[in-house]
Amino acid sequence: MTNTPARNTKVMNRFDLTQRLVAGLKDEAVIGGIGNTNFDLWAAGHRPENFYMLGSMGLAFPIALGVALAQPKRRVFALEGDGSLLMQLGCLSTIATLAPKNLTMVVMDNGIYQITGSQPTPAAGHTDLVAVAIASGLANSSWAADEDDFERLIAQSKQAAGPTLIGVRIDDKPGTGTTRRDPVQIRERFMHGMGVRQPL
Numbered sequence: 001m002t003n004t005p006a007r008n009t010k011v012m013n014r015f016d017l018t019q020r021l022v023a024g025l026k027d028e029a030v031i032g033g034i035g036n037t038n039f040d041l042w043a044a045g046h047r048p049e050n051f052y053m054l055g056s057m058g059l060a061f062p063i064a065l066g067v068a069l070a071q072p073k074r075r076v077f078a079l080e081g082d083g084s085l086l087m088q089l090g091c092l093s094t095i096a097t098l099a100p101k102n103l104t105m106v107v108m109d110n111g112i113y114q115i116t117g118s119q120p121t122p123a124a125g126h127t128d129l130v131a132v133a134i135a136s137g138l139a140n141s142s143w144a145a146d147e148d149d150f151e152r153l154i155a156q157s158k159q160a161a162g163p164t165l166i167g168v169r170i171d172d173k174p175g176t177g178t179t180r181r182d183p184v185q186i187r188e189r190f191m192h193g194m195g196v197r198q199p200l
Contacts, residue, residue, distance in 0.1 A: 010146040014170045015040040020151055021077065021106070025049070029194065032179075033060035033080040037108055039175025041079060048110050048193030052179045052186050058087030061095065061105055068163075071194060075102050075158060082123040089132060095163050096137030099142040104157040105165045107122050110172050130167040139173040141165035 007146070014036060022030070022045040030187050031051045032038030038052040051058060051067075057062035071159030085107050095103065123129055133141040140160055150168060157164035180186075191197035 002134055004037075004131060006036070006131065008145070009143045009167075009169050011142075011169050011171050012147060013173060014110075015043065015173070015176045016147065017106075017108075017150055017168060018044040019169070020147065021154060022047075024151075024154070025077075028077060030199070031060050031064040031067065031076070031078045032051040033057075033078075033084050035081065036175035037079045037081050037084075038179050039177050042179045043177030050193070051190040052075060052170075054179070054181055054186070058084045060084065062091045064096050064103060065091070065098065065100065066103065067194070068103040069098065070149070072100065072102055076100075077102070078103070078105045080105065080107050082107055082129060083121045083134075085129060086121060086123060086127070092133050092136035092138055092165075099162045101162050103161075103163040104154065105147075105163065107165065107167050108170050109167055110170045113134070125129075130165065133165045133167075138163060138165050141167070143167045145167070151184075167178045 013038050018040045027049060028047050030041060032041035032053060034053050034055060034057050041050055042052060044154040051063065060078045068076040109123055109129060130141050130143050140162055142153065142167055144153055150166065153166045188197065
């Protein structure tokens with residue numbers, strides 16, 4: 001992959017990108033990080049294979065890693081915000097070490113902690129999250145230049161020999177929907193979607 005520096009990429013819309021991803025899915029798992037990331041996942045197309053995180057900031061990539069290792073024949077996508085990833089940067093080294101080839105991570109970077117009042121994150125001006133991923137051992141990491149490039153990188157990740165991280169710069173528009181906050185139902189539906197439990 002060619003690495004496009006973040007400053008040279010188009011500012012895109014999180015919901016539009018999420019819709020583009022979901023439109024091409026079959027039985028792939030998708031882990032949506034807290035807040036607007038999973039609100040948009042919910043609104044883009046509710047599926048049993050979607051896992052919507054509630055109140056566990058920074059754990060989308062670690063949870064997705066667990067799913068990818070447990071189900072190596074299933075493609076797993078993880079959607080995370082920049083502020084959340086900054087809380088769990090160490091997971092990038094762990095993912096690089098374990099190297100599941102069925103894991104694709106998307107970091108939605110708007111440079112703010114949007115849910116808590118739009119305070120700027122360190123990624124806003126000082127930390128290039130794709131460069132951090134590459135330095136952590138995730139060589140298959142790059143910024144998406146625009147929407148078409150995002151779709152190309154997603155398709156390419158499905159054939160990759162190791163984990164993929166895609167950085168996207170997004171605007172500050174709020175989430176489109178609101179996830180139904182029922183942890184038990186979210187868990188049970190997801191476990192059914194993964195084929196490890198019968199529906200209630």
